[in-house]
Amino acid sequence: MAELWFNPASLHFQTIHVRGKTDWISFELADADGVSGAGEITSTQLDRDVAPVVARLANKLRGERLTSDEDVLHLNRLTPADLEENVLLASAISGLRCAVADALAKRAGLPLHAYIRRLHGHSGDAPAAVRLYANINRSMLPDDRGPMDRSPESFRKMAERAMADGFTTAKCAPFDECRAPFPQIGLPHAAAPGLDRVRAAKDAAGPNRTLYVDCHSRFDLNSAFDIGEELKVAGAGWYEEPVDPIGDTDAMRQIHARSPLPNAGAEKGYGVAVFKRLIEDDVLDIVMPDVKFCGGPVEAYRIGIELEPGHPGSVSMHCPSGPLSLLASAHATTAFGNVLPLEHAVYEVEWRREVMEPFEEIRDGEFLIPDGPGLGARVDPVMVETHGRRWEE
Ligand SMILES: [Mg+2]
Structure with missing residues (x-):
């Protein structure tokens, strides 16, 4: 699993208008081979736009070989303590970590739940x-x-x-x-x-x-x-x-x-x-x-x-x-x-x-x-x- 990597090259955002003040906002990171990962950053609980923060943090990932979703933090020189204090940043990081985990699980050819369990040394499959x-x-x-x-x-x-x-x-x-x-x-x-x-x-x-x-x-x-x-x-x-x-x-x-x-x-x-x-x-x-x-x-x-x-x-x-x-x-x-x-x-x-x-x-x-x-x-x-x-x- 450790030798799997994802090299994000492009980023696009998408929004779907649901009703009233609700829009579902998400993004996709993709590499040059067409492997991609997605994360949601709907901000109904924040009333702040998370997309520009995702874009800024994603810039630090371009050209890097990511082997873990936590690389999103390391490459941006952030610690969990920084994120405990800042919900906007925590939301952008959470979306990016989701997208990277999605892409790495695809590289591994495993559903995300199976990838996460293997990563932590668990045997057996989780219920679907x-x-x-x-x-x-x-x-x-x-x-x-x-x-x-x-x-x-x-x-x-x-x-x-x-x-x-x-x-x-x-x-x-x-x-x-x-x-x-x-x-x-x-x-x-x-x-x-x-x-x-x-x-x-x-x-x-x-x-x-x-x-x-x-x-x-x-x-x-x-x-x-x-x-x-x-x-x-x-x-x-x-x-x-x-x-x-x-x-x-x-x-x-x-x-x-x-x-x-x-x-x-x-x-x-x-x-x-x-x-x-x-x-x-x-x-x-x-x-x-x-x-x-x-x-x-x-x-x-x-x-x-x-x-x-x-x-x-x-x-x-x-x-x-x-x-x-x-x-x-x-x-x-x-x-x-x-x-x-x-x-x-x-x-x-x-x-x-x-x-x-x-x-x-x-x-x-x-x-x-x-x-x-x-x-x-x-x-x-x-x-x-x-x-x-x-x-x-
Ligand atoms: Mg509640």
Whole structure:
């Protein structure tokens, strides 16, 4: 494996307009022999353009023989500590590491998950089917015509649709009206509509299926304890990010110490060390590395392999993005033998599965990994032409 190398010579970007403020942005690095690797840099969680940063970092790779995805860091003289502090840079590096790992796996003639496992000395194949949970939230964000219905009834219908499609776990982010600090101590009045949405979605899921609740760091120490109690009564399965576990670690640790539900979070963390600290210092029960921020699929695998043996069910990959990210995440998560499901943002756009070539296959709540080398699928240039644009750097 060590003698495999990839010499990136060209770079192009592509964007696909999904709906409202969402565009799926990705890029491809290619060498002179036509071997290529891809990474997604959709920036809906950043509101900053990652493409110029990718272009700048990729310049340092041209003409070099890359033998590992980590060469992206070394050649740019960056350390994991630099990336822990800078989410924009972490996103660009994660995309590039994904693209290089994809290209090297193609060189090895192996699916990415098998390449990652061989690289780390694991024998045996990982399952090619990965259990997903349905994040229904993005399907109710504004589309090109304007705001969508975010009533409890609308949450109920989306949760019902996910269950009818075979998912056994859904997730919502219901607290639109909340933003700490609040005028009162304890349960904020502004949380009432969000709790109604949770109850409606949980009612649709029923007692035997699970509803995770994401709070998008909208609470604080004064409100988070009561929100946790209310979510427990409403039957939620986990309590995600009442505060930002990376930016506000002390508050999150205190909330976690008294939380009646498992706490999940840390979607913008980079590197094994950050996630390990959050679990070992009792800040969270479940860390959520995102392939777009955490360092890409190889690093996501390392996070899983580091934490899962000692803390089973402590890693659930975060993925509110496009089909390229979901594909890379599925490779990483199956490679480390995930216990918890992988996130999938459902029902954002009806033609989603056709974005990839071959098509994205999701059946009965499971993602089916294509069996070709590398990621095993690419963003279809015809879909880029129809729904977006392509540009060179
Ligand atoms: Mg989240």
